[in-house]
Amino acid sequence: MRTDTIAAIATGLTDSGIGIVRISGTDAFDVIRKIFVKKNGAAADVNRSHTVQYGFICENGEKIDEVLVMVMKGPHSYTGEDTVEIDCHGGVLMMRRILEVVLANGARAAEPGEFTKRAFLNGRIDLSQAEAVIDVINAKNNYALKNSMKQLSGKESDKIRGLREKILYEIAYIESALDDPEHISLDGYREQLEITLNEAIGQVKMLIDSADYGRIVSEGIRTVIVGKPNAGKSSLMNMLLGEERAIVTEIAGTTRDTLEEQVRFGDISLRIVDTAGIRDTEDIVEKIGVGRAKDAASDADLIIYVIDSSVPLDENDYEIMDLIQGRKAIILLNKSDLPAVADISPAAVSEKLAGKKIITISAKEETGFDELKETIQEMFCRGNIHFNDEVLITNLRHKEALQEALSSLEMVMDSIRNGLPEDFFSIDLTDAYERLGSIIGEAVEDDVVNEIFSRFCTGK
Numbered sequence: 275m276r277t278d279t280i281a282a283i284a285t286g287l288t289d290s291g292i293g294i295v296r297i298s299g300t301d302a303f304d305v306i307r308k309i310f311v312k313k314n315g316a317a318a319d320v321n322r323s324h325t326v327q328y329g330f331i332c333e334n335g336e337k338i339d340e341v342l343v344m345v346m347k348g349p350h351s352y353t354g355e356d357t358v359e360i361d362c363h364g365g366v367l368m369m370r371r372i373l374e375v376v377l378a379n380g381a382r383a384a385e386p387g388e389f390t391k392r393a394f395l396n397g398r399i400d401l402s403q404a405e406a407v408i409d410v411i412n413a414k415n416n417y418a419l420k421n422s423m424k425q426l427s428g429k430e431s432d433k434i435r436g437l438r439e440k441i442l443y444e445i446a447y448i449e450s451a452l453d454d455p456e457h458i459s460l461d462g463y464r465e466q467l468e469i470t471l472n473e474a475i476g477q478v479k480m481l482i483d484s485a486d487y488g489r490i491v492s493e494g495i496r497t498v499i500v501g502k503p504n505a506g507k508s509s510l511m512n513m514l515l516g517e518e519r520a521i522v523t524e525i526a527g528t529t530r531d532t533l534e535e536q537v538r539f540g541d542i543s544l545r546i547v548d549t550a551g552i553r554d555t556e557d558i559v560e561k562i563g564v565g566r567a568k569d570a571a572s573d574a575d576l577i578i579y580v581i582d583s584s585v586p587l588d589e590n591d592y593e594i595m596d597l598i599q600g601r602k603a604i605i606l607l608n609k610s611d612l613p614a615v616a617d618i619s620p621a622a623v624s625e626k627l628a629g630k631k632i633i634t635i636s637a638k639e640e641t642g643f644d645e646l647k648e649t650i651q652e653m654f655c656r657g658n659i660h661f662n663d664e665v666l667i668t669n670l671r672h673k674e675a676l677q678e679a680l681s682s683l684e685m686v687m688d689s690i691r692n693g694l695p696e697d698f699f700s701i702d703l704t705d706a707y708e709r710l711g712s713i714i715g716e717a718v719e720d721d722v723v724n725e726i727f728s729r730f731c732t733g734k
Contacts, residue, residue: 290364323347354396387730401715488666501580509637
């Protein structure tokens with residue numbers, strides 16, 4: 275493990291009131307004593323941890339900036355190493371200037387995520403908690419933020435460790451019984467192991483099952499707007515975004531490709547995709563757009579089907595209705611400001627799309643928006659995660675490791691039922707133990723660790 279001294283700007287590279295330059299490593303205190311002078315002319319006091327000192331960053335006797343310096347002794351710091359944070363004025367030029375002075379006096383530039391990587395390598399946090407750090411930074415709604423904070427506090431790690439402890443006990447018991455059969459009996463053990471496995475398999479399945487909703491919480495609800503050309507899809511998107519993002523004209527087929535934007539509805543977020551109008555067409559470009567619209571709908575968490583209630587339904591509408599059968603969808607009868615045709619009343623559409631929520635709106639006059647918002651929240655926020663203590667799996671790497679662990683546990687079950695020897699149990703139990711361990715960073719490949727931290731920003 276590298277223990278040299280690293281430094282980076284820990285705040286965003288944009289002009290702001292305060293900027294932070296972070297230093298961590300064995301020579302962090304030596305570096306700050308070279309470049310920081312208190313108002314009374316004394317050097318930085320590094321003997322007392324978790325103190326804040328006022329003074330100036332200097333180079334060759336010249337004052338560069340008036341700063342506050344925080345001194346934190348390892349192991350009681352974020353990285354577990356001696357750490358210094360310089361709170362300076364937040365101009366980009368000033369932050370870079372101070373970083374240059376730090377680097378010239380014994381530190382090197384930190385790699386992306388290297389501070390958090392050192393926290394992991396020094397045992398301050400496990401790998402799942404380290405991944406939660408970037409999730410906290412990237413959280414797009416309150417649900418995602420709360421779930422990431424639960425993971426950062428160790429809720430997911432605790433569940434994984436609890437499972438591993440149970441599995442490890444069974445491995446140790448089997449190995450001990452095989453080594454010392456005179457004193458440790460395996461009579462009746464298979465039945466007892468089945469009980470333990472059923473409980474463990476149930477817990478792993480619950481974690482895996484949470485992953486789909488966890489993805490929605492983390493990334494936002496992938497919401498695809500579909501409908502015929504000129505039904506008002508782009509107007510609806512502009513209404514949801516609160517700005518003129520999509521081009522709106524009276525010409526059918528204006529939207530030729532998908533357009534994706536993010537919007538927050540209270541504690542949840544939507545990844546809204548506006549699509550080309552679905553219809554039969556000979557226009558090559560529009561035909562590509564229609565194909566992309568259908569592909570987007572097939573991958574959606576929620577489909578919003580916009581119907582122009584001022585014109586009759588046609589074969590294009592029936593194709594879209596077939597497309598959304600069995601999918602989570604909301605039907606919007608748009609253009610309520612115009613006279614509606616007979617076959618597009620809520621009752622008539624409900625006969626064709628039984629069980630789907632139907633809302634009458636006017637994108638032009640911006641009516642029906644509140645009901646749409648409330649409907650989406652009801653569809654996706656039952657059992658609000660901030661009302662319970664459950665952790666949702668939001669990381670694909672974790673989900674895959676859980677699936678592999680589940681497969682190994684089920685293989686042990688098969689071995690029991692097929693009457694195989696106990697050493698077969700031990701092999702698959704060990705594999706499940708290691709798969710779960712990879713989630714928290716035990717027995718994980720260096721390449722995996724490096725890839726995870728490469729996604730972090732520099733300074734974190």
